[in-house]
Amino acid sequence: MTCYRSRSNWHSYVKNSLDAVELHELTAHLTKCPECREIVSVIQKTAYILAESRAVHIPPVAIKINVMQAIDKSRYKKGANSSHLFELRNWGLSMVAAGLLLFALNLTSLTPNFENGRVAELNIEIGRKIAIPFDKMSQVAHDALGQIEALTLSRANKN
Amino acid sequence: MQDDELIKSILQGNGERYDDIVERYQAGLYRTAYYYTQNVEDARDITQDVFIKAYNNLAGFKQGSTFSTWLYRIAVNHCIDWCRKKKPLCVEAAYMESLCDEEGSPEDLFLQQEIASEVQAAVCSLSEIYSTVLILYYFEDFSPQQIADIMETSKRTVETRLFRGRKMLRDKLHFALSGGERHDLLSEQKQLAQLR
Numbered sequence: 343m344t345c346y347r348s349r350s351n352w353h354s355y356v357k358n359s360l361d362a363v364e365l366h367e368l369t370a371h372l373t374k375c376p377e378c379r380e381i382v383s384v385i386q387k388t389a390y391i392l393a394e395s396r397a398v399h400i401p402p403v404a405i406k407i408n409v410m411q412a413i414d415k416s417r418y419k420k421g422a423n424s425s426h427l428f429e430l431r432n433w434g435l436s437m438v439a440a441g442l443l444l445f446a447l448n449l450t451s452l453t454p455n456f457e458n459g460r461v462a463e464l465n466i467e468i469g470r471k472i473a474i475p476f477d478k479m480s481q482v483a484h485d486a487l488g489q490i491e492a493l494t495l496s497r498a499n500k501n
Numbered sequence: 502m503q504d505d506e507l508i509k510s511i512l513q514g515n516g517e518r519y520d521d522i523v524e525r526y527q528a529g530l531y532r533t534a535y536y537y538t539q540n541v542e543d544a545r546d547i548t549q550d551v552f553i554k555a556y557n558n559l560a561g562f563k564q565g566s567t568f569s570t571w572l573y574r575i576a577v578n579h580c581i582d583w584c585r586k587k588k589p590l591c592v593e594a595a596y597m598e599s600l601c602d603e604e605g606s607p608e609d610l611f612l613q614q615e616i617a618s619e620v621q622a623a624v625c626s627l628s629e630i631y632s633t634v635l636i637l638y639y640f641e642d643f644s645p646q647q648i649a650d651i652m653e654t655s656k657r658t659v660e661t662r663l664f665r666g667r668k669m670l671r672d673k674l675h676f677a678l679s680g681g682e683r684h685d686l687l688s689e690q691k692q693l694a695q696l697r
Contacts, residue, residue: 349660349661349664350660351645351656351660352660353638353644353645353659353660353663353664354644354645354646354656354660357638357642357644357645359644359645359646359647384667385667388639388667389639392620392639392640393639393640394613394616395613395616395617395619395620396617396639396640398532399528399531399532399535399541399544400528401527401528401530401531401545401548402531402541402545404545405523405527405531405545405548405549405552406520406523406524406527408549409519409523409549409552409553409556410517410519410520410523412549412553413516413519413553413556413557414516415516415517415519416514416516417516417556417557418511418512418513418514418516418559418560419514419516420514
């Protein structure tokens with residue numbers, strides 16, 4: 343016959359990791375149940391035998407050295423954190439700016455009749471403004487060339 | 502200094518204090534990794550990886566919970582992942598390497614190493630859910646509740662797996678020793694009979 347307690351927390355009982363109430367209940371049960379006493383005995387013997395057969399491995403010294411070399415010891419320093427956050431924030435702002443620019447360009451393509459017309463007008467206006475100084479320079483150069491030509495001709499006539 | 506004080510100090514910027522954490526837990530983690538891998542190189546690599554991973558995620562550790570449980574959770578998950586990628590052949594465990602000098606005659610030492618080797622191989626050959634609870638309970642001395650926290654399962658499940666795992670281990674050891682050719686079986690079987 344299998345005791346209804348045979349699957350209880352006997353491993354916890356052996357490790358003495360039960361709360362006071364449960365510990366008291368199981369201890370009281372053990373006094374009157376040979377089946378559960380046998381279960382506890384087997385767990386204890388298993389623990390003893392496996393502890394005896396447990397190979398004691400010495401961890402290589404290299405573990406600590408390698409770990410301490412590999413980790414960033416300043417990772418949790420506040421200064422390091424804040425500069426890291428600052429870089430992240432700048433990077434984020436740049437990305438937002440780039441996104442807005444792309445968004446604006448997309449809007450232009452979505453409203454060609456309206457926006458493209460305005461852009462064309464702006465282009466023409468800018469072109470005009472850019473062309474003004476070039477026209478003036480061209481005029482000045484043209485006048486200078488005319489004067490040089492007149493001087494050359496007058497020298498040729500004297501000779 | 503307690504674990505939580507050390508962790509607090511590290512999180513305040515004293516990264517060099519992690520040295521103490523490594524010193525405190527390297528033997529247990531290395532031993533655990535060895536039970537899964539059965540070789541010193543992989544056990545060493547896993548132990549290092551676990552410590553580095555734990556350090557990099559230390560900010561995610563909840564103050565007030567148990568650090569050892571959190572650390573072993575990382576270790577066990579890492580070992581299980583390793584096993585799924587590269588399950589070792591557990592026929593011949595490398596029991597002669599990296600063993601500590603112990604008291605006793607050479608014959609006693611050899612016999613103890615033989616038994617340890619058989620036990621390790623048997624534990625290693627079980628499926629992960631059973632080998633993990635056995636390793637944590639019998640070799641790393643965790644309680645079922647702590648194992649439940651590490652494995653993120655219920656204490657009842659751990660108790661059940663411990664019962665089943667022990668029976669599987671007994672069968673494996675009985676089979677291995679009764680079919681072996683190179684053992685003085687009498688003394689070993691006397692011990693192993695007590696597992697039943």
